Amino acid sequence: MIRIVVGRDPIDIGAEMTLAEGAAGAGAVATFTGLVRADDSVGMLELEHYPGATEAALTRVAEGAVARWSLGAATIVHRVGPMTPGERIVFVAAAAPHRAAALEACAYLIDRLKTDAPFWKRETRGTDARWVEARDTDTAAAERWERH
Amino acid sequence: MIRIVVGRDPIDIGAEMTLAEGAAGAGAVATFTGLVRADDSVGMLELEHYPGATEAALTRVAEGAVARWSLGAATIVHRVGPMTPGERIVFVAAAAPHRAAALEACAYLIDRLKTDAPFWKRETRGTDARWVEARDTDTAAAERWERH
């Protein structure tokens, strides 16, 4: 089961977990949640995306994980629009029979999402808004999955 | 923040996530959930534990993760008593400023829990009950954290 959601609504992790856990053969579910940090003076975070291309990119990422780790479920939920500190930006989940596959696939989902999906973050601090710069460490994290 | 819960109540992941996300500096939360698999003919799973020693062992595991990855929060919730297929046995969560620390710490929590905490599983299939055998792969998974 592949579940891709890109939207403006808050992410309901309880509901997403129930869906992922329902996958055939699920004995292990690993998740990753990204939050707007509350401690670095950002008042608002806005997420822009490329409608259509975003969903296609996320589907490719999820399909890659399902094929590589024989997952029962791969979920990617990504918010767009304005968010405030403490809110969830992204949630990914991987369900598999055993834990090693679930944990690795979960890391793959978030690593690849960071480099392969057309999202852009803009932070507002006070009256100052700036686009977040891409990080080389994200590219390195995504590329490690190519090597092995 | 370290949160250790050992009990007979179902695990409420929504509530646990909200607590973990509230940790100072949390920008990333990684979780692992272990389920009673629904597809291998187990009708009931029972978890026995060593009261007192269990909580102490889980606290040591969580403290190890918090120290090693400077976590904002480490959560371990483990059910004991009878469970049916599809139910959650265990939930662990690691909250950190960035994703690499959260993902690694989450894997550490579940790997160490598997070998370091006094729980025993008994599966019932039909009228046949048997104690689950420990697996060498669990010991290997736990020991990899010693090496680096």
Place this chain on the structure above:
Amino acid sequence: MAIEMLYFAWVRERMGCAQEIVSPPPTVTTVAALVDWLAARDATSADALADRARLRAAVDQDFVAMDAGIAGAREVALFPPVTGG
């Protein structure tokens, strides 16, 4: 040929629009050449597209390198490196 251009993030802001239809001449055969042609139109475009090292592109919603061809392309998007997750 008519191509629908899409701009995102600071490329969109600097271009002053999210979308436009352009008709480059047949000599413009790659994304890089299309960017050069757009930038040569006016000062706003030149400024918005000046930092080529930080521009990324998609042709018909597939991420591509700047030397990718645009023959038959209906939609070309220009944007900064992505920062989701």
Place this chain on the structure above:
Amino acid sequence: MAIEMLYFAWVRERMGCAQEIVSPPPTVTTVAALVDWLAARDATSADALADRARLRAAVDQDFVAMDAGIAGAREVALFPPVTGG
């Protein structure tokens, strides 16, 4: 000396009890010697503790190796390898 013995999982089932107070002689100074002494008491204990390779122990709630000492121990637990998570 009086020691509180705790048994878990199939050790508990085979011993027929979860807990008992025992008073081994002073010559019993390690967990391994305690297991030998318990097993020598009766057939039930001998059977329950026969598979020494699959026995694990804790002294006063700390996991220990079988050659660990039991001087001053108040509580000794015997159980199979753990299978939580």
